[in-house]
Amino acid sequence: MASQGRRGGVSLPERPSNNPSSILAKITRSSVVSRGKEAAGDAAFVAKKLLRSTGKAAWIAGTTFLVLVVPLIVEMDREQQLNDLELQQASLLGTPAPK
Template identity: 95%
Template sequence: MASQGRRGGVSLPDRPSNSTSILAKISRSSLVSRGKEAAGDAAFVAKKLLRSTGKAAWIAGTTFLVLVVPLIVEMDREQQLNDLELQQASLLGTPAPK
């Protein structure tokens, strides 16, 4: 038991203090910095696109609710009224109105 001071685990060899790690060299490269810049720009564009798409969906949804839904309800009422008149005419034996 050569080292009594350490408890369990695996010890890594000591690195010389004057050498820089490969990870540090890669993270400082121009390719990585350009990649980070491109990722930031892509995130900005995606955020803007998502926001404008959300606004357009809100406008379309409210327009549909205000203009189209009442029209659909009124057309359904008219159809029910026509069906009722047709049913009454057939029961009474009178010709159906045109």
């Protein structure tokens, strides 16, 4: 028992392989199936490359946005707050609002 390679579980019965020219064997050896497998492999390779390059482009775009655009937005918000404060002070002092 210990010399066998299997451990525990239930094993399925062996399929008889006395008919090597069965329909399933013919289908798996056909050129259509081999071309289909090759096409699926090529499609998976292209999808992987596309996903990787898309991820790199998203990383570059996100980093660029954080470095260049976010500080600009913060500065524009500060400027708007300063303008609002000046308008509020001008209205309290009774002077005409700057244009």
